[in-house]
Amino acid sequence: xxxxxxxxxxxxxxxxxxxxxxxxxxxxxxxxxxxxxxxxxxxxxxxxxxxxxxxxxxxxxxxxxxxxxxxxxxxxxxxxxxxxxxxxxxxxxxxxxxxxxxxxxxxxxxxxxxxxxxxxxxxxxxxxxxxxxxxxxxxxxxxxxxxxxxxxxxxxxxxxxxxxxxxxxxxxxxxxxxxxxxxxxxxxxxxxxxxxxxxxxxxxxxxxxxxxxxxxxxxxxxxxxxxxxxxxxxxxxxxxxxxxxxx
Amino acid sequence: xxxxxxxxxxxxxxxxxxxxxxxxxxxxxxxxxxxxxxxxxxxxxxxxxxxxxxxxxxxxxxxxxxxxxxxxxxxxxxxxxxxxxxxxxxxxxxxxxxxxxxxxxxxxxxxxxxxxxxxxxxxxxxxxxxxxxxxxxxxxxxxxxxxxxxxxxxxxxxxxxxxxxxxxxxxxxxxxxxxxxxxxxxxxxxxxxxxxxxxxxxxxxxxxxxxxxxxxxxxxxxxxxxxxxxxxxxxxxxxxxxxxxxxxxxxxxxxx
Ligand SMILES: Nc1ncnc2c1ncn2[C@@H]1O[C@H](COP(=O)(O)OP(=O)(O)OP(=O)(O)O)[C@@H](O)[C@H]1O
Ligand SMILES: [Mg+2]
Numbered sequence: 390x391x392x393x394x395x396x397x398x399x400x401x402x403x404x405x406x407x408x409x410x411x412x413x414x415x416x417x418x419x420x421x422x423x424x425x426x427x428x429x430x431x432x433x434x435x436x437x438x439x440x441x442x443x444x445x446x447x448x449x450x451x452x453x454x455x456x457x458x459x460x461x462x463x464x465x466x467x468x469x470x471x472x473x474x475x476x477x478x479x480x481x482x483x484x485x486x487x488x489x490x491x492x493x494x495x496x497x498x499x500x501x502x503x504x505x506x507x508x509x510x511x512x513x514x515x516x517x518x519x520x521x522x523x524x525x526x527x528x529x530x531x532x533x534x535x536x537x538x539x540x541x542x543x544x545x546x547x548x549x550x551x552x553x554x555x556x557x558x559x560x561x562x563x564x565x566x567x568x569x570x571x572x573x574x575x576x577x578x579x580x581x582x583x584x585x586x587x588x589x590x591x592x593x594x595x596x597x598x599x600x601x602x603x604x605x606x607x608x609x610x611x612x613x614x615x616x617x618x619x620x621x622x623x624x625x626x627x628x629x630x631x632x633x634x635x636x
Numbered sequence: 637x638x639x640x641x642x643x644x645x646x647x648x649x650x651x652x653x654x655x656x657x658x659x660x661x662x663x664x665x666x667x668x669x670x671x672x673x674x675x676x677x678x679x680x681x682x683x684x685x686x687x688x689x690x691x692x693x694x695x696x697x698x699x700x701x702x703x704x705x706x707x708x709x710x711x712x713x714x715x716x717x718x719x720x721x722x723x724x725x726x727x728x729x730x731x732x733x734x735x736x737x738x739x740x741x742x743x744x745x746x747x748x749x750x751x752x753x754x755x756x757x758x759x760x761x762x763x764x765x766x767x768x769x770x771x772x773x774x775x776x777x778x779x780x781x782x783x784x785x786x787x788x789x790x791x792x793x794x795x796x797x798x799x800x801x802x803x804x805x806x807x808x809x810x811x812x813x814x815x816x817x818x819x820x821x822x823x824x825x826x827x828x829x830x831x832x833x834x835x836x837x838x839x840x841x842x843x844x845x846x847x848x849x850x851x852x853x854x855x856x857x858x859x860x861x862x863x864x865x866x867x868x869x870x871x872x873x874x875x876x877x878x879x880x881x882x883x884x885x886x887x888x889x890x891x892x
Pocket of ligand 2: 679680681807
């Protein structure tokens with residue numbers, strides 16, 4: 390019964406999308422050659438714009454770094470509020486609901502709103518990343534707090550440790566690696582996501598890609614795309630290396 | 637010899653469920669006392685009380701000449717005076733053996749200096765000599781989550797000794813270890829305590845270990861003391877009755 394309904398919904402959804410979307414099958418046929426044409430105009434990439442690329446990359450990095458920094462600061466605050474062990478149920482529950490709502494808003498949408506609010510440039514990018522990343526990082530931090538084993542803390546308390554000493558030698562050693570790992574993970578996501586923010590005018594290398602495509606300078610768009618790919622691969626390498634170090 | 641602890645008329649319940657009922661007990665410093673009895677008898681509850689971590693009990697309790705307050709946890713120094721050893725070791729996993737043993741010094745050292753990572757030369761010397769006593773010197777820099785169960789419990793004992801306790805409370809210190817290891821670890825614990833003239837109260841589910849290592853055995857059941865005798869006077873029958881006798885039988889009570 391359940392399965393029949395599920396299948397009906399799936400088939401219905403596909404049929405609806407295929408039949409009513411404003412895509413003529415004839416266009417599909419033409420799409421191949423046109424994509425080919427588009428791609429062939431991207432070679433050879435124009436590397437003379439490397440200075441622009443560096444500038445764009447620098448701005449993207451700035452957005453990711455500052456966005457992560459501010460998100461970390463906010464997440465310490467909201468992470469504590471969202472912790473089951475530290476807070477009353479009504480506080481952590483409402484904080485978590487708020488964080489879930491924040492996470493539900495796509496970054497690109499936040500960025501558009503921020504551009505509307507504060508104008509073009511890296512500032513709306515930083516604000517958007519901060520907002521978006523706080524939704525996830527606060528939840529991670531709260532979980533790191535809640536996963537601290539109580540036994541060792543009780544042992545330190547029994548040994549005569551003060552609250553500060555318990556925090557420093559019982560709670561912090563358990564939390565620090567988790568927090569570090571989560572923060573690095575979020576920084577990598579921030580870097581990737583901030584690459585496209587320029588498309589809506591929120592600064593960074595995405596802005597160059599958008600400009601080149603709009604003005605039909607495909608050889609330059611190709612260079613920018615390659616730059617993005619290299620950056621993402623590099624950040625993945627760095628993250629893999631860090632993950633091995635932090636356990 | 638001086639008195640290590642005196643309990644009189646101690647009762648406690650968890651939301652109406654009785655865990656301790658009219659406990660009267662005293663112990664000389666330097667004595668080694670085993671607390672035995674079936675699961676749920678109140679052994680852990682009694683040890684937690686002696687460690688100053690139980691709330692809302694009634695009666696009067698004095699440990700190492702200090703009167704316990706049923707509503708207020710003791711000061712740092714008083715907490716450091718009683719060492720506690722946990723069944724599951726309760727070590728900080730990501731720290732090394734050395735750091736975990738140094739954690740035992742926290743109640744004895746300067747608060748803020750230690751928070752900023754500074755421990756006195758004396759702290760380091762004490763930790764060093766205890767690591768040698770407990771045969772852990774080669775493992776000093778190993779993270780404790782990479783140690784075996786027996787090694788971990790030795791670290792826990794070392795941490796306890798590092799706090800220079802005047803009384804050691806151990807809640808099933810060897811029940812997570814294999815029989816041969818259990819004996820060795822208990823030997824280490826009681827041996828080091830004897831060397832330092834410190835009293836020990838330990839609980840165990842292995843009566844034969846209690847008989848080997850304790851001077852005195854206290855049988856607990858349903859929160860009541862059923863017997864309290866020097867080890868050599870405790871008969872097989874007494875122990876059997878403690879675990880298998882019917883709980884309503886009053887004739888079992890042999891309080892010294
Ligand atoms: N945190 C708690 N909340 C409610 N009841 C508890 C709690 N801890 C212990 N009890 C109850 O108090 C009684 C005594 O428990 P206690 O843990 O002291 O027994 P024990 O002798 O240590 O048993 P075991 O040998 O299984 O460790 C039991 O009836 C137990 O169910
Ligand atoms: Mg117990």
